[in-house]
Amino acid sequence: MKKLFFFFTAFLVAVSGFAHAPAVYALQDKDPLGLNYGKYTGLGNEDVRFSTAKIINTALGILGTVAIVIIIYAGFVWMTSAGNEDQSKKAQKILFAAVIGLIVILSSFIITRFLLTQLYEATTNNVYFN
Numbered sequence: 481m482k483k484l485f486f487f488f489t490a491f492l493v494a495v496s497g498f499a500h501a502p503a504v505y506a507l508q509d510k511d512p513l514g515l516n517y518g519k520y521t522g523l524g525n526e527d528v529r530f531s532t533a534k535i536i537n538t539a540l541g542i543l544g545t546v547a548i549v550i551i552i553y554a555g556f557v558w559m560t561s562a563g564n565e566d567q568s569k570k571a572q573k574i575l576f577a578a579v580i581g582l583i584v585i586l587s588s589f590i591i592t593r594f595l596l597t598q599l600y601e602a603t604t605n606n607v608y609f610n
Contacts, residue, residue: 529603533596540589547585550578 554575561567597608 529596529600536592540585540592543585544582547578547582551575551582554578
């Protein structure tokens with residue numbers, strides 16, 4: 481347990497040192513919001529808001545695909561149950577959980593899309609086109 485704690489603490493110290501360096505450069509360049517972070521880290525010249533939006537949209541897209549696969553699996557289990565009550569109940573439970581998960585994923589996509597759009601428009605005074 482002590483080794484794990486030591487390793488985790490050393491990892492956090494090392495990571496915090498690397499994460500702090502671009503912030504120092506951003507403050508020296510009069511960029512307090514860190515919108516041009518890519519220039520200092522070598523990750524490109526993309527705005528941090530667009531990078532965040534891409535990461536969130538990709539993650540939610542993958543989760544949506546997983547939910548659709550689970551729904552298809554539940555349908556397969558239901559169709560191959562051959563009248564077995566236990567298999568039908570199992571498939572219904574899987575289908576219900578997958579549909580609830582898909583609803584949560586879609587609602588989180590809508591909420592994050594709204595928040596990121598409002599954040600972009602509030603910080604740039606431009607309309608978000610995408």
